Amino acid sequence: MNYSVIVVGGGIIGTSTAYYLSKLGADVTLLEGKDIASGTSGSCDQAIMLQSKKPGPILDLGIESSKIYAELENELVCDLEYKKEGGMILIETEEEMEMMSTLVAQQQEAGMDVKLLSKKEAQQRQPGLSENILGSTWWDHDAKVNPLNVSLNMAKAAEKLGASIRLGVKVTSLITERNRVLGVEVSGEKLYADAIILALGVWTPYLLKPLGIDLPIIPRRGQILVTEKIPSFIHSTVLNAAYIAAKKGNGTDSIDPNNPAGVGLVIGQTYSGNLLIGGSREFVGFDFRTTPEVISAIGKGAVRVFPELENVRVLRTFAGLRPYTPDGMPIMGPVEGFSGLYLSAGHEGDGIALAPATGKVMAQVACGLDPGFDISHFSLNRFRKTSVV
Amino acid sequence: MCASYRLEFSEESKNEKEVPFYFNGKQLIGNEYEPIAAALLANGIRALRLCDTTGEYRGVFCGIGHCYECRAEVDGIPNVRTCLTPLTEGTKVSSVPTWQIGVK
Numbered sequence: 001m002n003y004s005v006i007v008v009g010g011g012i013i014g015t016s017t018a019y020y021l022s023k024l025g026a027d028v029t030l031l032e033g034k035d036i037a038s039g040t041s042g043s044c045d046q047a048i049m050l051q052s053k054k055p056g057p058i059l060d061l062g063i064e065s066s067k068i069y070a071e072l073e074n075e076l077v078c079d080l081e082y083k084k085e086g087g088m089i090l091i092e093t094e095e096e097m098e099m100m101s102t103l104v105a106q107q108q109e110a111g112m113d114v115k116l117l118s119k120k121e122a123q124q125r126q127p128g129l130s131e132n133i134l135g136s137t138w139w140d141h142d143a144k145v146n147p148l149n150v151s152l153n154m155a156k157a158a159e160k161l162g163a164s165i166r167l168g169v170k171v172t173s174l175i176t177e178r179n180r181v182l183g184v185e186v187s188g189e190k191l192y193a194d195a196i197i198l199a200l201g202v203w204t205p206y207l208l209k210p211l212g213i214d215l216p217i218i219p220r221r222g223q224i225l226v227t228e229k230i231p232s233f234i235h236s237t238v239l240n241a242a243y244i245a246a247k248k249g250n251g252t253d254s255i256d257p258n259n260p261a262g263v264g265l266v267i268g269q270t271y272s273g274n275l276l277i278g279g280s281r282e283f284v285g286f287d288f289r290t291t292p293e294v295i296s297a298i299g300k301g302a303v304r305v306f307p308e309l310e311n312v313r314v315l316r317t318f319a320g321l322r323p324y325t326p327d328g329m330p331i332m333g334p335v336e337g338f339s340g341l342y343l344s345a346g347h348e349g350d351g352i353a354l355a356p357a358t359g360k361v362m363a364q365v366a367c368g369l370d371p372g373f374d375i376s377h378f379s380l381n382r383f384r385k386t387s388v389v
Numbered sequence: 390m391c392a393s394y395r396l397e398f399s400e401e402s403k404n405e406k407e408v409p410f411y412f413n414g415k416q417l418i419g420n421e422y423e424p425i426a427a428a429l430l431a432n433g434i435r436a437l438r439l440c441d442t443t444g445e446y447r448g449v450f451c452g453i454g455h456c457y458e459c460r461a462e463v464d465g466i467p468n469v470r471t472c473l474t475p476l477t478e479g480t481k482v483s484s485v486p487t488w489q490i491g492v493k
Contacts, residue, residue: 127492228467313468
């Protein structure tokens with residue numbers, strides 16, 4: 001096959017797409033402005049949490065991804081620090097109990113065997129939990145992975161199959177001819193291909209603006225803190241219900257006045273023993289800074305449910321910009337009116353969980369093959385219809 | 390058995406209050422409120438712990454709290470910088486952390 005594809009963006013979505021394209025035999029060039037996973041994919045947590053997703057297309061894509069993740073270390077022959085050790089969502093108030101009971105009922109109806117645990121059962125599963133929690137959910141199928149390892153190894157595997165991985169190469173514009181996209185321009189150099197896939201997360205809208213396309217992806221900041229290494233005690237991924245509530249908070253106009261920074265708890269322990277504790281959801285543009293208020297609120301939330309963390313030190317903090325879309329679903333597929341152009345962006349906080357299946361599906365779509373998965377829900381058209389009056 | 394590595398050159402140093410403390414279970418004597426690291430050095434102890442990754446000895450390096458080389462578990466709290474933490478009577482210093490979370 002002499003079919004050429006340019007993938008723009010070297011995050012977890014772009015590298016995964018490049019790998020699956022190479023596997024299909026396409027002539028692949030991956031262009032990345034900085035370095036592999038230097039943006040959102042390198043500034044997030046390690047959770048592959050499926051039970052936080054509502055039954056529907058995203059969950060379906062997540063389940064496809066989790067099947068791939070389970071075999072990925074063998075396939076790529078590498079260590080991704082992947083572990084499928086389950087996940088729990090802690091419930092701290094009666095209101096949260098109501099919200100989570102409803103969600104769990106929906107999930108059970110959709111065939112997921114998510115369970116509600118009493119306080120005692122939760123404490124048995126997860127040592128160190130406070131006496132003040134009311135209970136938790138539990139699902140065996142949640143997992144964790146090191147997103148840097150995934151991105152780097154996907155890129156390496158693509159390269160091994162013949163892909164050209166070009167780092168430090170910033171795409172400045174798309175080359176168009178009437179209703180076709182022919183290639184990209186990188187600092188004076190013109191590169192042409194049969195298909196162009198844009199996987200630049202929060203930076204994707206910049207390349208589409210000159211085409212008159214207003215892509216509804218907005219950066220949403222998430223702050224995370226890293227603690228010193230401590231003895232291993234968290235194996236699963238632990239969230240609290242406030243995290244789920246903040247995640248649902250849809251759009252810039254429906255911000256909870258009691259929790260404007262969308263602080264919720266997501267906590268996991270890395271292979272080396274450090275805790276990664278998040279997170280927040282804030283609309284602050286392209287601002288990567290961490291703030292003392294939010295970091296302190298996240299830390300307090302962690303100590304509230306794990307009182308013994310009080311004496312554990314924070315080593316550093318960082319923030320990442322999640323590519324938010326108004327309906328919480330990624331934008332994937334061809335762009336109507338511009339043949340040769342494909343989008344794969346806007347996964348917000350689900351990018352790590354969805355990356356393998358996203359890459360596989362988009363590789364097939366861009367090669368004109370049937371992905372065996374209905375991606376029409378993720379089409380850009382869902383936003384264009386409503387805006388055209 | 391007083392610290393043999395101490396320079397006793399000033400009159401004031403003779404007025405320091407000596408207190409017992411423990412390093413890895415062994416009782417030693419140091420001056421009250423001096424940095425734990427100083428008390429250990431005065432007892433001839435330079436290796437405070439082993440490096441997690443290489444297994445090499447680690448001890449005081451910068452002495453001013455920046456490098457974290459001198460950390461040890463102090464009275465049940467892990468990773469305390471001994472160069473910044475004053476010695477009190479009965480302080481228990483341990484090279485190997487015994488603190489665990491979620492074990493009651």
